[in-house]
Amino acid sequence: MQMAAKDKGYDINVNHLLEIDTKYRELLSEVQKLQEERNLHNKTISGKPTDEQMAKGKALRERIEKQEHALNAVKEELDIELMKIPNPAKADVKVGKDESENDVVRKHKEQTKFSFTPKDHLVIGETLGLIDVERASRVSGARFGYLLNEAVLLEFALVQFAMKTLMAEGFTPVVPPVLIRKDIMRGMGYMEHGGDEDMFILDKDNFVLVGTAEHAIVPMLKDELLSKKDLPKRFVGFSTAFRREAGSYGKDTKGILRVHQFDKIEMVSVVPEGEDDKEHEYLLSLEEKLFQALDIPYQVIKMCTGDLGFPTARKYDIEAWMPGQNKYREVTSASTITDFQSRRLNIKYQDGSEKKFAAVLNGTAFAVGRTLIAILENYQQENGSVVIPEVLRGYVGKDVIKPPVK
Numbered sequence: 001m002q003m004a005a006k007d008k009g010y011d012i013n014v015n016h017l018l019e020i021d022t023k024y025r026e027l028l029s030e031v032q033k034l035q036e037e038r039n040l041h042n043k044t045i046s047g048k049p050t051d052e053q054m055a056k057g058k059a060l061r062e063r064i065e066k067q068e069h070a071l072n073a074v075k076e077e078l079d080i081e082l083m084k085i086p087n088p089a090k091a092d093v094k095v096g097k098d099e100s101e102n103d104v105v106r107k108h109k110e111q112t113k114f115s116f117t118p119k120d121h122l123v124i125g126e127t128l129g130l131i132d133v134e135r136a137s138r139v140s141g142a143r144f145g146y147l148l149n150e151a152v153l154l155e156f157a158l159v160q161f162a163m164k165t166l167m168a169e170g171f172t173p174v175v176p177p178v179l180i181r182k183d184i185m186r187g188m189g190y191m192e193h194g195g196d197e198d199m200f201i202l203d204k205d206n207f208v209l210v211g212t213a214e215h216a217i218v219p220m221l222k223d224e225l226l227s228k229k230d231l232p233k234r235f236v237g238f239s240t241a242f243r244r245e246a247g248s249y250g251k252d253t254k255g256i257l258r259v260h261q262f263d264k265i266e267m268v269s270v271v272p273e274g275e276d277d278k279e280h281e282y283l284l285s286l287e288e289k290l291f292q293a294l295d296i297p298y299q300v301i302k303m304c305t306g307d308l309g310f311p312t313a314r315k316y317d318i319e320a321w322m323p324g325q326n327k328y329r330e331v332t333s334a335s336t337i338t339d340f341q342s343r344r345l346n347i348k349y350q351d352g353s354e355k356k357f358a359a360v361l362n363g364t365a366f367a368v369g370r371t372l373i374a375i376l377e378n379y380q381q382e383n384g385s386v387v388i389p390e391v392l393r394g395y396v397g398k399d400v401i402k403p404p405v406k
Contacts, residue, residue: 004088007095007305010193012085020078027071034064084192087340089305090277090314096304102317103304108288109297111321116382120324121373122255124380125151128401131256143245145256147372150401154375154388155263155368157395159238162265162290162365169286171236171267176216178239179207184219187344189311189337197246200260213237213266214362219345221270226349226358232271232279236365239264256369257329265365272349273339276359280336283363284316287332290365293391296374297321299328313338320370324377331370334363 005012038060045053089095094103112118125131130151136144147155163173182201185191185208191199200209210216217237226233241264252258267286271279284300291298301317308315315335319328339357342348348355379387384403388396 001085001088005086007089008086008308008310009097009306010084010086010310017078017081017085020074020081024071024074024078027067027074031064031067031071034060034067038064083186083344086192086310087189087313087338089308090336090338093308093314094302094304095306097306099303099307101304102307103302105300105302105316107297107299108292109295109321111297112323112378114323114380114382118323118377118380120255121257121322121376124324124376124384124386125255127384128386128403130376130401133255140260142253143259144261145259145369147256150388150396150398151372153396154372154392157392158366158368158371159263159265160395161293161392163236163238165290165293166236166267166286166365169234171234174213174217174220174235174237176210176213176220176237176239178210178216178242179205180210180216180219182206182208184208184222184345185215187222188215188218188341189344190215192310195310198244200242200244209242210239211243212241212264212362212364213239214268217266217268218270218341218347218360218362221347221358222345224347225355226270226347228272228349228351231349231358232269232275234270235268237266237268239266255373257373259369262367262369264367267363267365269361269363270342270347270358271361272351273356273359276336276338276361279359279361280314280316280334283334283361284318287318287334287363287365291318291320291331294371294375294389296378296389298331301330309335311337311340313340320374320378322374322377324373324380329370329373331367331374332364334361336361 002012002014041056041060094101122131129149130147132146132148136146167173199211217235240261242261245258245260267283269279269283298318298320301319303315303317312335315333317330318332320331322329337360339359341360342357347358349358375389376386379389381387386401388399388401393399
């Protein structure tokens with residue numbers, strides 16, 4: 001446990017945890033013995049209790065209350081420490097310190113070539129009247145942007161295309177809440193070890209703004225007992241996502257690449273134990289299917305242990321080629337969380353006479369802002385126009401976004 005946590009970059013004090021657990025078990029045993037003593041004492045009383053019997057009963061009750069209070073305090077401390085233990089990585093995940101040790105699994109399509117110097121998405125977006133970060137900064141501050149005109153049509157084209165594709169695969173469409181309780185987010189495993197620093201938290205109301213639709217979709221099944229015959233359950237959710245981007249100040253500040261608010265289409269799967277590896281590859285294949293339909297070059301990255309994150313056991317990213325930046329950029333991720341979240345949220349299924357914890361997975365269909373960037377930069381033309389990917393033209397209602405006539 002300690003080594004698995006260390007491989008992911010987390011320090012777990014196992015000795016301290018064992019000390020608390022020992023103390024908890026000792027107190028639990030004491031409370032149980034006192035309760036047994038009380039029960040035996042009560043059985044000795046027939047009719048009206050004597051003063052001696054009443055005094056002994058009172059003394060037992062007070063001792064039990066005192067020990068139960070101590071037990072509850074230690075139990076709370078134990079729960080806090082247990083919640084700090086990360087989900088261990090799968091055996092096939094490479095041990096590595098950070099993203100520099102991630103592996104490229106495969107590449108799709110050659111990088112887009114131009115006969116001219118390609119522009120970045122912000123220059124394209126401002127020229128075509130699609131993106132306005134200047135006005136957004138006056139209204140909301142840095143790392144916000146307005147989408148305008150055909151950018152809006154492209155956003156909803158991506159949403160409709162993803163929904164149509166995934167519903168055909170049997171996914172249930174969901175528009176979830178974007179505010180969830182803090183205890184629910186903690187159950188998802190995203191608030192430990194400083195994870196809450198990247199969240200917008202409304203302490204006054206005990207709410208957290210979701211960073212992806214998955215944060216509100218998985219807890220839909222909290223405390224439920226499912227039937228194995230009804231698994232897998234697959235959902236595709238559309239929501240706005242909110243992230244503080246803590247620790248990224250000064251990085252990627254131009255345009256809409258790294259913003260505090262963006263829209264996202266997210267996949268969630270709940271499957272029986274032992275079936276998450278197969279489901280993980282399935283979710284990744286759907287992400288690739290969507291980006292192949294857009295005909296955008298990308299590479300698939302398999303994350304090492306140091307870049308997995310607290311609840312994740314294995315993770316793949318798709319990085320789309322961004323010619324305006326001359327680099328690949330993350331546009332999707334697909335993760336298996338195994339039974340880590342289902343244990344914390346009590347999501348079980350009935351398998352014959354057994355009740356088991358389900359495996360939970362998530363994967364991005366489209367992070368809209370970054371997908372728009374990939375489209376604008378890969379489909380830009382020398383005359384300043386942007387060709388709309390063929391698969392989206394029916395939703396947008398045009399083939400090309402043309403510069404305004406001067």
